[in-house]
Amino acid sequence: MRHREFSVAVVGANHPNADGGNRRSEIAFCNRGEPLELRPEPKNPFDEHAVAVFSARGFQIGYVASQRAIFVGKLLREGRELHAIFQDLATCGAVARVGVDRRPTLPAEDADGTEAPSVERSEDSGFWPDYLPPDD
Numbered sequence: 001m002r003h004r005e006f007s008v009a010v011v012g013a014n015h016p017n018a019d020g021g022n023r024r025s026e027i028a029f030c031n032r033g034e035p036l037e038l039r040p041e042p043k044n045p046f047d048e049h050a051v052a053v054f055s056a057r058g059f060q061i062g063y064v065a066s067q068r069a070i071f072v073g074k075l076l077r078e079g080r081e082l083h084a085i086f087q088d089l090a091t092c093g094a095v096a097r098v099g100v101d102r103r104p105t106l107p108a109e110d111a112d113g114t115e116a117p118s119v120e121r122s123e124d125s126g127f128w129p130d131y132l133p134p135d136d
Contacts, residue, residue, distance in 0.1 A: 004100040007107075008072065009065040010053045013093025017060050026059040027094050033106055036084040036096050038064065040073050049073050053084070053096060062093045075100060 013023045030036075037054040044050035051064040051072050064072050075082055083103045087095040097104040 005104045006068075006098055007087055008068045008096050008098055009090060009092050010062040010094040010096050011065045011092045012062040015062075021059055023059075023061050023093065026055050026057070027061050027089065029057070030055055030061070030086040030094065032086060032088065034086045036061075036086055038072065038076070038082055038084050038098070040076050042073075051076070053094075055086075064096075065092070072098070 010027075013027055015023065017023060034056050036056070037058075039052045039054060041050040041052055042048055047063075047066060047069065049066070049069045051069045052060055053062050053064060054060050063069065072082065081101050083099045084096045085104055085106070087097040087106060089095075097106060099105075
């Protein structure tokens, strides 16, 4: 099989993690090209094909969009080695670039610093996490 690379939407950024962590805050800390981890969740009560996406710091930032989760899960079940990196912010949460059996490359940027037009960008989502003082 030839090498493949593709981009996937990472959705569910507005939902809090089980530990109370804020996914959008973690997405804001991600840098282009930073490694991501894809973890299938076959026992997910809402979608047996769910694939969770975790940042390099181990925080969940969302899920692979359902349109691609079946395909990504199939590759994982086949034992394919998937490498994911953070590509960009998006209205849905983020975009990840996935490489099959190799590390993916990021799409080229235009002279103004924007990516190819096929990627939806969100320069300023207007999201700022609330300050939570320590419990003293």
